[in-house]
Amino acid sequence: MGQDEHPALAGRPVYLDYNATTPMDPRVVDVIQAALTTDFGNPSSAHAYAEGPRRRLTRAREQVAALLHAAPATVVFTASGSEADALAVRGAVLARAATVTGRPHVITQVTEHPAVLAACRHVQRWHDVDVTYLPVDRYGRINPGDVRAAITPETVLVTVMHANNETGTLQPIADIAEITRPRGILLHTDAAQGAGKVDLDVDKLGVDLLTIVGHKVYAPKGIAALYVREGVTLEPIIGGGGQERGLRAGTENVALAAALGAAADLAARGLAAGETGRLARLRDQLQAELTERLPGRVHLHGHPTLRLPNTLNIGIDDVIGRELLAAAPDVAGSTGSACHSGDDQPSASLLALGLTPGQAASALRLSLGRWTTAQQVTAAADSLTAALLTSGG
Incomplete structure (x- = not known):
């Protein structure tokens, strides 16, 4: 392919x-050009010029969801992977802070993506959150047993990247999910590097939140998405209108969302081939x-x-x-x-x-x-x- x-x-x-x-991918460029040329309207408008953009957004959501074996309603478009990671970490912590009696607690690992580490430092500094940074072994893998041992009654989120962006080492996300899910702890994974290279099934992984990034899958820079499992509540970090289920305000960039959708569809076909x-x-x-x-x-x-x-x-x-x-x-x-x-x-x-x-x-x-x-x-x-x-x- x-x-x-x-x-x-x-x-x-x-x-x-x-x-x-x-x-x-040139086929993705074709999708962008078509969207920019013919479907300039605001998808939230109530007239005919909104119909094309709305259809493109719906189709893009379906395509990204299909790559992840998820439901379309679980896909939230963002402007970057860093933003998606921030929404996952900060959004989860702020939404769940009131559910614990002490200081909310987050678990991550030392080789995590810089965007996740930055989000963790932010909640530490500005939202009085405790963060545990777990070590990795000589191959760069985290020990699920260490995750289990680090959990406290105040743990609200575990965030571990799917694959390291430098070494490519895959993390035992499904094993970690078996620890977090029964305890009601949210699990986020930044899967920017794995998308399109290996199969990503959110149910098999057991994750509640997953980041995918456009420019890692032959789409443009400036577009990404966060998978948010149905029933998971996040506090938005960009407020305003009700776009993206109220989780990410701002008029949607229809052309780039359509590009990410097309790229996700090509990635799914490539995996099948x-x-x-x-x-x-x-x-x-x-x-x-x-x-x-x-x-x-x-x-x-x-x-x-x-x-x-x-x-x-x-x-x-x-x-x-x-x-x-x-x-x-x-x-x-x-x-x-x-x-x-x-x-x-x-x-x-x-x-x-x-x-x-x-x-x-x-x-x-x-x-x-x-x-x-x-x-x-x-x-x-x-x-x-x-x-x-x-x-x-």
């Missing part, structure tokens, strides 16, 4: 930074080719099997990751989360695995996507190896 060369990638460096952002397996084969090919060219020097960061099919995070002995990428301009990769680009400090996520600062500095995050081919994988391995050997590394 989608293996014709993307016009934004043609003749340019091999793009291996899909976890940072994805190029818009075997995209997970295709990505995993290319990821393993890349790891094998680098290991063969640099025997004994390549070390995997994260879980060897319980990880996203498209994500390869490795360290190479005696190499600084950012310097290697700078010396290999034919490869567009990263050294970690794009949320921390320009920061020379070692990745906190990698340090949490027990790596030394030097080991963390050697990291490369190479993430594959819809337009990655086997030929590009080989070209990237050749380019990285040549840059390393040329520099005397």
Whole structure:
């Protein structure tokens, strides 16, 4: 699916930074153009110009819900994944603060996405909330037993990302849900990285809240969605009109919502056609080719099997990751989360695995996507190896 060369990638460096952002699928661009051209009306209006935008919003909600195996009414559109995470964390805490006798309590983990950590710090500082930050093991996975041990009578929310954006390590979300659900504790997961790469079924995961982000699934930046299980009450963080079931005020961006819906539909079709397996084969090919060219020097960061099919995070002995990428301009990769680009400090996520600062500095995050081919994988391995050997590394 989608293996014709993307016009934004043609003749340019091999793009291996899909976890940072994805190029818009041309089929999604077509949907945006149609919506902008013909359906400019306010979907809340009562005249004929509102009918087209309303239909597009309804269809988009259905498409996003289908990707998550959820009901359309559970999908709330937001302007970013960070906003969706904030609505989940702050909205849940504020809505449930009165249900506990003491200070509300939230549980998360140290390698969580920066948007979730920021939301946790916000409720700590401004809403007198206790937050527990649980450690992870050497693969980056949280122990569900640690979640169980951290729960108190005041715990109102557990938030653990579905897959780490740097290592791709998958978290045991369903196991955590078996702990939280019987206790009436809400469970949120930021699933921005997993959407379209692995199947996401909200019932199988057992989550109450789930974040999905447009620019991670070949839709534009500036659009995301929060799944809110039926019956879950949140306090809005943007007040005003009654849009999005009263959870997110502001006239809806119909064109971008339609784009996210179209992208979700394409992602669902890709999963059905075997995209997970295709990505995993290319990821393993890349790891094998680098290991063969640099025997004994390549070390995997994260879980060897319980990880996203498209994500390869490795360290190479005696190499600084950012310097290697700078010396290999034919490869567009990263050294970690794009949320921390320009920061020379070692990745906190990698340090949490027990790596030394030097080991963390050697990291490369190479993430594959819809337009990655086997030929590009080989070209990237050749380019990285040549840059390393040329520099005397």
